[in-house]
Amino acid sequence: MRKIAPFKRFLFFSSSRWFVPGMGLKRWLLLLGVGTAVASLGLVNLLFLLERQSWLPISVYDLLTLQFLPAPWQIVLPLLLGGMLIVWAVLRLGRALTAPFQIPDDSVAERIYEHSRRRRGPNIVAIGGGTGMPGLLRGLTDYTRNITAIVTVADDGGSSGRLRREFGLLPPGDFRNNIAALSRDEALMTQVLQYRFGAAIGENGHSPLQGHAFGNLLLAALTGITGSFDEALLAAERVLALRGKVLPSTLADVALAADILLPDGTFQRVVGESKIPEVNGRIQQISLQPSNVRAYPAALQAIFQADLIVMGPGSLYTSILPNLLVPDLVEALLHARAPKIYICNLATQPGETDNYSVADHVATLFQHIPTGCLDLVIANDNLSIPPDRGGGNTIYVQLTPPDHLPMVTADLVDEARPWRHDGAKLAQAVMRLLS
Structure with missing residues (x-):
């Protein structure tokens, strides 16, 4: 040829x-x-x-x-x-006007074509938080710009917890992770937003900035400038040229509480998202304190306008369910026209889902929300990657199908880190459901 x-x-x-x-x-x-x-x-x-x-x-x-x-x-x-x-x-003229924004080895026509294709992409809402959902968002940006991430506000540990206690902010950590995933220059912005300040150089080696992520401080600064956390998210969307939106499930100051069955057969009530996985027991029920909080209106609007609603991936009890405990948001899911799917985790999570199968994950969801809030579950079927690859000790979630709910399986594993989803594989599986 x-x-x-x-x-x-x-x-x-x-x-x-x-x-x-x-x-x-x-x-x-x-x-x-x-x-x-x-x-x-x-x-x-x-x-x-x-x-x-x-x-x-x-x-x-x-x-x-x-x-x-x-x-x-x-x-x-x-x-x-x-x-x-x-x-x-x-x-x-087009080349001259776009020259300041041009990426090397990328034509103007190609850039316009990709922008047009993604602008006309489906409206996808992802509900969750933690470290699982950003991988999905990164993958989805190859297909659409109409992405809305609805994120939990129950986090109270680490840098987010400190800012929450000291300044009365909503916890910015989960928002930072998803903002980084949706930013235009994702690789660089992830490094910038995730950068954590170390110990100070000096006699005591301690600094008020120690342990804080730069992205958390950026959202704290934008909150001070704009006057509210939701306005800070809108400002970050403009400043970082996000390929989607990141919204809170509620603006209320909530705490996550869990009733845990201990090994001796007694129950213990634990309050605080970061404390729940530390208790040696099996979680029976979780709730929000207070329980009657109102959902963020823009999040409800996104759910009603969605072509597809995705829950997860992420920590079942501390990232996904806290959003689904907001009464208005659950009501919106019940009446939404879009298909609603749950992406089951690849691996069990110590302190939360020890020995859980896919069926156990779904049963836990239905224990807290009506069955009409979920139409389908996606699970990984590639269990062949060695559990110790990447330095971890992965315990795969077993593919026991849930009762009365369809399950779709695919190879979704990140072969370098088998406890995580591969964002590109996962996004492709999600888009196949739409097509």
Whole structure:
């Protein structure tokens, strides 16, 4: 097969993108052509007027109107030449205007095509928090920009807990993770937002910044500037050019409580999201304190407008269920037209889901929410990766199917870190459900 030179191949594919349906460009090129034709009609009438008034020498008039050519060419040649000049000017103008924002080795047409395709992508709502959901969001950005992450506000540990106690903020940690996943320059912004300050250099080696993630401090600063946490999220969306939205499930100051069955057969009530996994027992029930909080209105709107609603992946008790304990949000899920799917974790989580199967995960969900809030479960079926790969000790969730709920399985595992989902595989499985 004859090879095409890289430059010619680049020009071909770059040019062909301009003609893909739905780009939103051809209509404006047509309008430009019509406008040029109307302006040209005025120029022609001006030439006729100058010739009739004898203000223009006949030789100049014949030259300008191509009288020296056969009649068909007097029409075809200006159309061809004028059309080529218009297209060339538009291409050069587009390149000049987008040059400051251009990524090397990426054509303007390709960028516009990808932007148009993702802008017309499905509305997907992801509900959860923690470290599981950002991988899904990263994968989904290859297909759509219409992504809304609804995140729990029950976190009370680490940097988030300190900021929550000291400044009265909603815990920013889970929001930071998902904002990083949706940012345009995701690789760099993840490093920036996740950067944690270390110990200070000095005699005592301690600093008030020690342990804080930069992204948490950024959201704290934006909250102080804008006056509220939800406005801070909107500001972060603009500043970081997010490819979606990150919203809280509620703006209320809530705490997560759990009733835990201890090994000796007694029950213990634990309050605080970070304390729950530390208790040596089996979680029986969780709840919010207070329980009658109102959902964030924008989150409800996103649920009603969604084409698909995804719960997870993430910690079952401390990332997913805290959102589903908000009464208004559960009511919205019951009446939403979109399919509602649960992405089961790859591995059990110590202190939360020890020895849980897929059926156990789903049964726990239905213990806390109505069955109408869930239509399908997705689970990983690749259990062949060695559990100790990546330095971990992965205990896979067994594929016991849930009762009265369809289960779809696929290879979803990140082979380097088998306790986590591969974002690209997971997003592809989710998009297959839509298609």
